[in-house]
Structures are given as structure tokens and as C-alpha cells.
Amino acid sequence: xxxxxxxxxxxxxxxxxxxxxxxxxxxxxxxxxxxxxxxxxxxxxxxxxxxxxxxxxxxxxxxxxxxxxxxxxxxxxxxxxxxxxxxxxxxxxxxxxxxxxxxxxxxxxxxxxxxxxxxxxxxxxxxxxxxxxxxxxxxxxxxxxxxxxxxxxxxxxxxxxxxxxxxxxxxxxxxxxxxxxxxxxxxxxxxxxxxxxxxxxxxxxxxxxxxxxxxxxxxxx
Numbered sequence: 001x002x003x004x005x006x007x008x009x010x011x012x013x014x015x016x017x018x019x020x021x022x023x024x025x026x027x028x029x030x031x032x033x034x035x036x037x038x039x040x041x042x043x044x045x046x047x048x049x050x051x052x053x054x055x056x057x058x059x060x061x062x063x064x065x066x067x068x069x070x071x072x073x074x075x076x077x078x079x080x081x082x083x084x085x086x087x088x089x090x091x092x093x094x095x096x097x098x099x100x101x102x103x104x105x106x107x108x109x110x111x112x113x114x115x116x117x118x119x120x121x122x123x124x125x126x127x128x129x130x131x132x133x134x135x136x137x138x139x140x141x142x143x144x145x146x147x148x149x150x151x152x153x154x155x156x157x158x159x160x161x162x163x164x165x166x167x168x169x170x171x172x173x174x175x176x177x178x179x180x181x182x183x184x185x186x187x188x189x190x191x192x193x194x195x196x197x198x199x200x201x202x203x204x205x206x207x208x209x210x211x212x213x214x215x216x217x218x219x220x221x
Contacts, residue, residue, distance in 0.1 A: 034088035081202030
């Protein structure tokens with residue numbers, strides 16, 4: 001199929017924005033997924049391509065990289081990866097912040113206001129079975145809790161390729177998926193490794209969201 005010059009220019013613009021934002025391939029594809037439901041720019045319609053470029057431009061001009069903003073975004077992405085929200089885009093996060101505070105963007109939210117937003121997101125995660133403890137240095141415990149709940153949900157599909165219920169199998173899979181195949185314990189995994197595994201499970205959970213909709217009570221060992 002012949003690609004028009006205009007589309008080639010837009011694809012080039014998108015990849016330039018990716019570079020300017022310092023996004024690695026996985027983070028870039030995660031952003032595409034949150035904005036459009038697709039993980040490849042080649043799959044985007046012309047309208048979706050314009051939408052993503054606008055979102056990336058907005059991200060480039062945002063001033064929401066302070067710790068309290070970063071924490072809110074991490075909780076938002078966790079909600080997305082457990083399929084507790086339907087839209088994981090920055091635009092949807094801004095809309096959520098506006099409903100909570102009256103301010104139209106996360107970038108405008110103060111530390112006190114972001115604390116209230118964080119509590120609202122924690123409540124969403126709690127209802128989804130993911131506990132976010134207080135005083136969780138680096139968010140490691142919350143990441144492990146998220147990954148375990150994701151695994152529990154995926155285990156509900158008896159024909160799923162990951163349909164096993166033992167925690168140690170999850171740990172071994174997470175190590176391999178996150179690029180640390182020689183490690184076998186959550187306690188040894190860096191945040192980046194846990195995040196990589198969570199993204200993979202999040203994609204599968206969203207794909208099978210209807211089948212996994214009912215609350216889960218894990219009976220595995």
C-alpha cells in the first residue's frame with residue numbers, strides 16, 4: 001500500500017517527538033495503546049495519528065514531572081493495567097483531575113490536591129484488589145501487589161498460557177519477562193522489571209476484560 005507524503009511526514013513527526021521525550025520502545029508503545037488502543041504507529045488511522053501527535057506535543061509542553069504529579073500518573077497507569085479504567089490516556093487523567101479539583105490539567109494540581117487525587121485512585125485500585133500501602137519506598141510493594149492481582153485475574157482463564165496459580169511461577173515469569181531470567185523472587189526485582197511485567201499482563205487483561213470482569217478470590221498456594 002502506498003503511503004502518502006503527508007502521512008510519512010506525520011509518522012516522522014511522531015518518531016521525532018518520541019525521541020525528544022526520551023521514550024524507550026515499550027513506553028512509547030504503551031503511550032500509543034493508552035491513546036488509541038493500538039501499539040504500532042503503522043496501525044493508526046490518519047485521525048488517530050493526528051490525535052497522538054497532539055497528545056505527544058501536549059506531553060512535551062507539560063509541567064507535571066514533579067514527584068506528586070509523577071505519583072498520580074503511576075497510580076493512573078496501575079488502574080489502566082488492572083483494567084479498572086477504560087481510558088489510560090493523559091487526556092483522560094486530566095479530565096479525572098478536573099473532576100476532583102476543578103483544575104483542567106494535572107500540571108496545575110498542587111501537592112495537597114494531588115494527595116486527594118491519589119487517594120481517589122488508591123480507592124479504585126483497592127476495589128480492584130490492589131493494595132497501595134502508605135510509606136512504600138519506591139512503590140515496590142504496590143508494584144508487587146499489582147502484579148499478583150493481575151496474575152490472579154489472568155489465571156481465571158483456564159486456557160490462558162499463564163493459567164497457573166502458584167506465586168513462584170508468577171515470580172519466575174516476571175523475572176524472565178522483565179529481562180532478569182536468573183532471579184526468582186519479587187524481592188530481587190527492580191521497579192523497571194516489575195513495570196515491564198505489569199505492562200504485558202495489563203495488555204492481556206484489557207484484551208480479555210469481559211471474561212475477567214467478575215471479582216476474583218484466589219485459592220492458589
